[in-house]
Amino acid sequence: xxxxxxxxxxxxxxxxxxxxxxxxxxxxxxxxxxxxxxxxxxxxxxxxxxxxxxxxxxxxxxxxxxxxxxxxxxxxxxxxxxxxxxxxxxxxxxxxxxxxxxxxxxxxxxxxxxxxxxxxxxxxxxxxxxxxxxxxxxxxxxxxxxxxxxxxxxxxxxxxxxxxxxxxxxxxxxxxxxxxxxxxxxxxxxxxxxxxxxxxxxxxxxxxxxxxxxxxxxxxxxxxxxxxxxxxxxxxxxxxxxxxxxxxxxxxxxxxxxxxxxxxxxxxxxxxxxxxxxxxxxxxxxxxxxxxxxxxxxxxxxxxxxxxxxxxxxxxxxxxxxxxxxxxxxxxxxxxxxxxxxxxx
Amino acid sequence: xxxxxxxxxxxxxxxxxxxxxxxxxxxxxxxxxxxxxxxxxxxxxxxxxxxxxxxxxxxxxxxxxxxxxxxxxxxxxxxxxxxxxxxxxxxxxxxxxxxxxxxxxxxxxxxxxxxxxxxxxxxxxxxxxxxxxxxxxxxxxxxxxxxxxxxxxxxxxxxxxxxxxxxxxxxxxxxxxxxxxxxxxxxxxxxxxxxxxxxxxxxxxxxxxxxxxxxxxxxxxxxxxxxxxxxxxxxxxx
Numbered sequence: 139x140x141x142x143x144x145x146x147x148x149x150x151x152x153x154x155x156x157x158x159x160x161x162x163x164x165x166x167x168x169x170x171x172x173x174x175x176x177x178x179x180x181x182x183x184x185x186x187x188x189x190x191x192x193x194x195x196x197x198x199x200x201x202x203x204x205x206x207x208x209x210x211x212x213x214x215x216x217x218x219x220x221x222x223x224x225x226x227x228x229x230x231x232x233x234x235x236x237x238x239x240x241x242x243x244x245x246x247x248x249x250x251x252x253x254x255x256x257x258x259x260x261x262x263x264x265x266x267x268x269x270x271x272x273x274x275x276x277x278x279x280x281x282x283x284x285x286x287x288x289x290x291x292x293x294x295x296x297x298x299x300x301x302x303x304x305x306x307x308x309x310x311x312x313x314x315x316x317x318x319x320x321x322x323x324x325x326x327x328x329x330x331x332x333x334x335x336x337x338x339x340x341x342x343x344x345x346x347x348x349x350x351x352x353x354x355x356x357x358x359x360x361x362x363x364x365x366x367x368x369x370x371x372x373x374x375x376x377x378x379x380x381x382x383x384x385x386x387x388x389x390x391x392x393x394x395x396x397x398x399x400x401x402x403x404x405x406x407x408x409x410x411x412x413x414x415x416x417x418x419x420x421x422x423x424x425x426x427x428x429x430x431x432x433x434x435x436x437x438x439x440x441x442x443x444x445x446x447x448x449x450x451x452x453x454x455x456x457x458x459x460x461x462x463x464x465x466x467x468x469x470x471x472x473x474x475x476x477x478x479x480x481x482x483x
Numbered sequence: 484x485x486x487x488x489x490x491x492x493x494x495x496x497x498x499x500x501x502x503x504x505x506x507x508x509x510x511x512x513x514x515x516x517x518x519x520x521x522x523x524x525x526x527x528x529x530x531x532x533x534x535x536x537x538x539x540x541x542x543x544x545x546x547x548x549x550x551x552x553x554x555x556x557x558x559x560x561x562x563x564x565x566x567x568x569x570x571x572x573x574x575x576x577x578x579x580x581x582x583x584x585x586x587x588x589x590x591x592x593x594x595x596x597x598x599x600x601x602x603x604x605x606x607x608x609x610x611x612x613x614x615x616x617x618x619x620x621x622x623x624x625x626x627x628x629x630x631x632x633x634x635x636x637x638x639x640x641x642x643x644x645x646x647x648x649x650x651x652x653x654x655x656x657x658x659x660x661x662x663x664x665x666x667x668x669x670x671x672x673x674x675x676x677x678x679x680x681x682x683x684x685x686x687x688x689x690x691x692x693x694x695x696x697x698x699x700x701x702x703x704x705x706x707x708x709x710x711x712x713x714x715x716x717x718x719x720x721x
Contacts, residue, residue, distance in 0.1 A: 329589055336586045339575040346535070346573065347633065348561035348590040 146323050154316040158309065167308035169420060171376050173413040174311045178318055178369040180396040180412030181405065185322055186362035188402035189331065191338030192355060193251040196258030197393045200229035200363035202384035204370025206265070206280075209380045212289040214276035217298040218375070221290075225371030226364045233363030237356035244352075246341075255390070262385035285381030292375045311372055315409070318365055322405055325361070334358050395434065399441045401448020410450055485512040486548070488641050488671045489534065494543035496529050496695075503529035504540070505695035513640070516663075516672045518682045518703070521692035522716055527675045528570060530692065531645050534673075535567045536560045547641065562590070563641075566634030566670070570645040572626040576619035580610050580629050583618055587633040604636045608662060624655035631662055642672045648681045660684055679707070691715070 161170055179201055186192045204225040211221035240253055269282025278286060292307060294300035302310055325331045336344045337351050344351055374380050383389065393412070400411020415434065422430035445452045489511040496504040504526045511517055519527045532538040534545055536557035545553045552560055561567060575583050584604055588597035605614050608628055618626060627647060634642055647663070648656045656678075663685055666672060676682050682689060682703060689706050691699040693715050699706055706712055 329594060332582070332586060333589070336575055336578070339577055340573060342537075342557075342569070343573045343575060343633075344586070345556070345558045346561055346567045346569070347587045348558050348637070350558050 143324060143327055146327070147320055150316055150320050150323065154312065154319075158312045162305070162308070165417075167305045169417070171308045171311050172373070173416050174308075174315050175369050175372045175376060176396070176412040176416045177409035178315050178372070179366055179393055180400065180408035181315075181318065181322060182362045182365035182369065183393050184397050184400075184402055184405065184408030185325075185365065186359055187397065188404070188408070189326060189338060190334045190355060190358040190362075191341075192359055192362075193247060194254045194359070194362070195251040195394065196254035196256075196390055197362070197366055198385055198389035199254070199258035199261050200233060200366035201370040201373070201389065201393075202258075202261060202265070202380075202382075203229040203232055203363075204367030205374040205380040205384050206286070206370075207367065208371035208374045209286040209289045210275050210278040210280075212291075212374075213278035213286070216290055218290055218292045219295045222292075222368075222371055225374075226367050229367030229370070230360045230364035234356055234360040237359040241352040241355045241359075255387075258385055258390055259387065262382055262387075265382040265385060283382055285379050287379040289374070289378075291378060307375065311376075314368070314372065318368065319405060319409070322365075326405070330354070330357075392434075395438050397448075399437065399449060401450040401452070403447075404450055404454070407448050407450035411448065414449075485514065487511070487546075488513050488515075488548055489673065490546040491530075491534065492544045492546075494530065494533055494540050494545065496526075496533055496538065497541045502695050504533060506543070507695075507697055509690065509697065511641075511671050511673060513671055514667065514669070515688070516667050516686055517674070518686040518689045519673060519675045519692060520677070520679075520682060520689050520706075521698070525692035525715075526695035527692045528645060529695070531643060531673075531675050535565075535643055537569075561637075564591075564637065564639050566637055566639035566642040566666075568630050568634050568642075568644045568647060570649070570675075572623065572630050574618045574626055574630055574633070577617055579615050579617055580621075580632075581605065581614045583629055584632050584636050588636040591637045600636050604632045607665075608632050608635075609658070624651045627651055628655070628658065628662070631659065635662070635666055639666075639670050642666055642670045644672065645675045646677065647674060648676065648678050656681055683707075 179197070182200070183194060183197045186194055207228040208221045208225040211224045212218055215221055236257060240250055245253060265280065266283050268280035269284065271279065273280040273282070278289075280286065290298060292302045292310065294302065326335070333344065333349055333354060337349070337354060341351050370384065373384070392415075396412035396415050397408045398411070399415055400409065401407030415437070418437070419430055419434065422428065422433055441448065487510055489509070491507055491509040494504055494507040494509070495502065507526075507530055509530075519530065521527050529538070533540040536552070536555050536559065539554060543553070544551055547560070547563060547565065552563075557567065575586070581601055584601040585597055588600040588604075592600055605611055608631065610625075610629065610632065613621060613625060618629060621629070631647065634644070644663075648659055651659065660681070663672060663674070674686070686703055688701070689703050690697055691706060691712055698715065699709060699712060
């Protein structure tokens with residue numbers, strides 16, 4: 139349980155640097171940027187579902203809130219630094235309020251999923267119906283189904299005319315994902331993270347140990363929303379327009395599929411699942427012979443049937459079997475045990 | 484007279500028309516060890532759940548060290564320093580023995596102190612050889628022992644155990660008895676139990692439940708010799 143955080147940070151930095159150097163040699167930085175953003179979004183759901191056991195069918199709500207908050211604030215402030223901060227804070231506060239209602243109301247399992255889904259659909263409906271001129275926040279018109287275009291994109295802090303775009307924007311997004319990954323790793327290694335894993339495993343036992351699971355779930359849910367909000371803000375900068383489709387059911391379903399395919403209960407799985415499936419979708423979008431939704435559906439069915447834990451845990455298990463990593467103490471029974479890192483991802 | 488650590492006054496729990504616990508008055512003093520016995524459906528487990536905050540009683544009051552805890556949730560009661568073990572092993576299956584005990588210790592100690600306390604409990608409960616094994620892989624008796632470790636690591640002043648010896652081998656029961664006696668040096672203990680041999684080996688005073696009410700409360704030998712209690716256990720009219 140006591141792992142070396144510094145080793146984790148070093149590994150993350152080395153792998154990130156290698157990928158940041160190698161990937162642009164194969165794929166355009168424009169495409170890589172959106173894959174990174176989706177990876178961050180996948181990580182946000184992986185954190186709350188995989189480590190906190192919170193079933194959330196509406197993670198797109200916080201992604202959309204982050205994007206809209208950024209766009210609205212960027213129009214009003216005329217620069218990007220404060221809007222980026224607000225894009226993290228607003229979804230976090232929204233999720234905290236929703237979490238207070240859900241977790242202190244003792245909602246569990248599928249009811250959580252239904253509530254989060256319904257909240258996302260309400261936001262989708264609401265934003266879609268804001269086409270009229272009366273729907274204005276400061277100088278920003280919400281724009282209804284047309285969305286909000288033409289806002290200030292990312293700039294060097296303190297200099298609104300120094301835009302960060304193209305390859306530079308890719309590097310910013312990559313560094314941000316690495317930072318978020320390191321922060322999530324630190325969180326999961328902390329007492330709070332270990333307790334969250336305990337709550338995922340057995341809420342009653344953790345409660346009998348004296349832990350208030352409602353407060354901890356609310357905080358974790360809020361952190362997941364903050365990460366999704368950051369991804370939303372980065373998406374808004376990438377696409378230069380935000381539309382109600384960010385809150386759509388399709389968007390939420392895709393995030394869940396990314397996490398299922400990549401693997402929930404680890405930090406890397408949702409990122410690879412998101413980036414991999416989004417890239418496949420981009421490639422499929424370049425042809426018209428096969429409907430890409432059909433292909434995505436087939437991939438999901440194959441994974442659910444044959445690799446229910448997801449790709450990354452399956453590869454890790456294969457690695458363990460091949461190289462025979464065993465836990466001390468379990469060897470007395472000669473039984474192979476799972477990866478020790480699972481509790482911390 | 485020792486301090487009263489647990490008291491219920493008129494505790495009643497109804498499920499629709501069924502009265503599972505009926506006007507139960509119960510008192511437990513510091514460092515006392517009391518077994519709750521009775522046939523199936525007597526209301527022992529319902530009483531246990533009401534006291535531990537897993538259920539809220541329909542009527543009556545629960546006091547712990549003089550503080551009313553009737554409406555409290557189980558995490559609030561556990562935070563007082565009350566160790567609770569439920570009927571079925573309630574552990575974190577995919578985490579190791581050490582991780583389980585560390586999480587229980589962390590609630591009351593700093594991370595470093597939690598490490599030390601966990602190690603200490605693991606050695607005391609003879610769990611060192613399986614400390615890194617996942618709970619899901621262990622035998623029933625080992626899981627029960629680990630759960631007792633979760634209870635003990637918080638240095639409780641009141642321990643509430645629901646059928647700790649259920650499904651255990653004679654050797655495991657013997658070890659469990661030792662651990663409970665060790666715990667009893669610093670904590671009052673309530674044990675809900677069926678196994679009369681285990682009860683005789685561990686308790687002096689027992690409370691007999693029947694049809695949701697307290698039928699008798701006395702020394703274990705007197706209770707076992709009582710004809711009414713025998714009739715209740717044999718299913719005859721009390």
